[in-house]
Amino acid sequence: MQFDYVIVGAGSAGCVLANRLSADPSRSVCLIEAGPPDRSPLIHIPAGIPGMLPTRYLNWAYKTVPQRGLLGRCGYQPRGRTLGGSSSINAMVYIRGHRSDYDGWAALGNPGWSYDEVLPLFRRSEDQARGADHYHGTGGELAVSDLPSPVHASLAFVEAAIRRGLRANADFNGADQEGAGLYQVTQRRGRRCSTAVAFLSPVRARPNLTVLTGVRVERVLLAGQRATGVLVQGRTGAGQIDAAREVIVSAGVFGSPQLLMLSGIGAREELARHGIGLRHELPGVGANLADHIDLALVYRSSDAGLMGITLRTALRAIPGYFEWRRSGTGLLTTNFAEAGAFLRTRSDLDRPDIQLHFVNGIVDDHARRLHYGYGVSCHVAVLRPASRGSVGLQSADPRDPPRIDPNFLAADVDVQTLLAGVKIAREIMDGAPLDRHRGAELFAGGNSDSELIERIRRRADTVYHPVGTCRMGHDELAVVDPSFRIRGLDALSVVDASVMPAPVGGNTNAPTIMIAEKAAEHLAA
Numbered sequence: 001m002q003f004d005y006v007i008v009g010a011g012s013a014g015c016v017l018a019n020r021l022s023a024d025p026s027r028s029v030c031l032i033e034a035g036p037p038d039r040s041p042l043i044h045i046p047a048g049i050p051g052m053l054p055t056r057y058l059n060w061a062y063k064t065v066p067q068r069g070l071l072g073r074c075g076y077q078p079r080g081r082t083l084g085g086s087s088s089i090n091a092m093v094y095i096r097g098h099r100s101d102y103d104g105w106a107a108l109g110n111p112g113w114s115y116d117e118v119l120p121l122f123r124r125s126e127d128q129a130r131g132a133d134h135y136h137g138t139g140g141e142l143a144v145s146d147l148p149s150p151v152h153a154s155l156a157f158v159e160a161a162i163r164r165g166l167r168a169n170a171d172f173n174g175a176d177q178e179g180a181g182l183y184q185v186t187q188r189r190g191r192r193c194s195t196a197v198a199f200l201s202p203v204r205a206r207p208n209l210t211v212l213t214g215v216r217v218e219r220v221l222l223a224g225q226r227a228t229g230v231l232v233q234g235r236t237g238a239g240q241i242d243a244a245r246e247v248i249v250s251a252g253v254f255g256s257p258q259l260l261m262l263s264g265i266g267a268r269e270e271l272a273r274h275g276i277g278l279r280h281e282l283p284g285v286g287a288n289l290a291d292h293i294d295l296a297l298v299y300r301s302s303d304a305g306l307m308g309i310t311l312r313t314a315l316r317a318i319p320g321y322f323e324w325r326r327s328g329t330g331l332l333t334t335n336f337a338e339a340g341a342f343l344r345t346r347s348d349l350d351r352p353d354i355q356l357h358f359v360n361g362i363v364d365d366h367a368r369r370l371h372y373g374y375g376v377s378c379h380v381a382v383l384r385p386a387s388r389g390s391v392g393l394q395s396a397d398p399r400d401p402p403r404i405d406p407n408f409l410a411a412d413v414d415v416q417t418l419l420a421g422v423k424i425a426r427e428i429m430d431g432a433p434l435d436r437h438r439g440a441e442l443f444a445g446g447n448s449d450s451e452l453i454e455r456i457r458r459r460a461d462t463v464y465h466p467v468g469t470c471r472m473g474h475d476e477l478a479v480v481d482p483s484f485r486i487r488g489l490d491a492l493s494v495v496d497a498s499v500m501p502a503p504v505g506g507n508t509n510a511p512t513i514m515i516a517e518k519a520a521e522h523l524a525a
């Protein structure tokens with residue numbers, strides 16, 4: 001099989017690219033996804049998240065190497081494994097980050113990446129239910145809307161945060177990110193709007209677009225310095241798919257560096273360790289892994305309006321399902337992380353350094369440990385951690401997961417920021433507006449700094465925003481240039497969350513979609 005463009009991975013970035021590149025009928029595009037089609041109702045009913053997040057269902061469910069900063073615990077790293085990738089299993093929170101994040105990328109020597117330059121790309125994808133303005137677009141593929149039926153406790157959280165001194169913010173993606181409010185979500189009429197739903201489904205019938213599912217790419221093929229195609233493994237065996245113009249690797253922050261290394265592109269020592277012949281030396285492949293470290297504060301509750309593992313919730317789910325089908329509202333439209341806040345832990349900071357996600361339910365170890373009853377949780381995440389980790393190989397076998405080392409809390413400044421954020425979050429959670437919704441705190445321990453740090457090290461983990469493992473730039477450790485090409489090779493690009501040079505101050509789905517919009521412009525040109 002031969003195509004002009006071969007895209008590896010149908011995740012947040014891959015689906016956008018497939019749509020934009022196949023818009024010109026003279027170009028043939030092949031999108032290859034290792035996971036199955038996205039038919040499961042757990043994807044499309046927002047409240048289906050707990051069926052995927054803690055399980056291996058449509059989820060790579062990676063684990064990290066033991067983390068010194070987490071007292072030797074292994075972290076958990078879920079990633080979507082279906083059309084839509086992680087946008088099919090994520091919490092649907094629509095956040096772009098802070099304008100200074102993009103200005104920072106531009107200042108690092110990446111022309112075209114300042115906030116003012118990327119804002120039109122965010123607007124292009126967007127179909128904002130509140131209508132268009134300077135910051136928001138309408139008519140794009142990606143539905144962004146207010147939650148149809150937030151629970152009372154989420155409104156009470158916002159009230160409690162305001163009483164604690166935060167300002168009310170109705171639009172975290174507008175003029176100013178700081179403050180507390182309800183999140184907007186990537187939903188249309190109460191259904192998840194993954195990138196597969198938004199960008200792929202409407203164009204599946206294009207004759208110049210081929211979508212393969214259940215097919216794993218095992219190697220990028222190089223002829224000299226030029227990528228010519230990929231080796232794949234499907235249900236019926238192995239094969240080769242040729243790319244006349246470009247191979248685009250969009251396999252995500254763990255999959256993309258793994259695939260490059262399996263293809264002989266990476267750090268000399270890492271490839272030698274696994275007996276892989278070096279085709280192109282690039283020491284930065286897999287380096288620079290950054291992730292939002294997070295501690296969830298968890299409280300029991302007697303509020304039966306919340307989601308819980310109870311008979312009552314199960315019984316409510318039956319009429320809830322029919323309400324969801326009929327009107328796209330009700331219990332099953334919850335994304336769980338309904339409300340949140342961006343706050344500064346010190347008044348001398350010029351932008352928020354902590355994000356809160358208030359969750360409609362008990363979150364213990366990514367919902368892998370279940371608790372009977374009702375509860376609420378508050379995730380506290382460090383927005384721009386200083387710690388950097390890496391992605392390597394466990395073996396030269398493409399079926400093995402990559403070796404993931406986020407190196408959480410290696411930098412003491414991350415511990416101090418998280419500690420300060422946890423103290424503020426506890427004050428908010430102790431606030432009177434939440435009295436009706438919050439009971440005893442689980443896993444509380446003591447209140448001294450050393451006891452809270454102990455608790456952080458015992459319980460913190462990712463809030464699912466790893467980035468940076470094929471980062472763009474011009475220096476020795478950069479993997480792609482600011483127009484996504486792998487440095488030193490032809491016809492090979494990386495386009496996904498891995499190219500971010502530094503973490504953004506917020507969730508990473510919208511930024512990844514923006515990145516793919518920008519890449520499509522470059523590739524089409």
Ligand SMILES: Cc1cc2nc3c(=O)[nH]c(=O)nc-3n(C[C@H](O)[C@H](O)[C@H](O)COP(=O)(O)OP(=O)(O)OC[C@H]3O[C@@H](n4cnc5c(N)ncnc54)[C@H](O)[C@@H]3O)c2cc1C
Nearest residue numbers: 009011012013034085086090091092093217255497507509
């Ligand atoms: C549980 C969870 C909750 C999250 N919540 C939010 C949220 O609420 N808001 C938000 O903005 N962000 C959220 N995120 C983060 C966000 O979804 C991701 O940052 C974003 O989807 C990453 O996009 P990507 O294109 O880089 O990778 P992905 O979307 O992960 O796509 C990579 C794709 O490549 C495929 N693939 C990998 N290797 C191969 C191979 N060798 N061959 C073929 N295919 C391959 C994978 O199966 C996958 O489909 C969450 C993430 C998770 C996991």
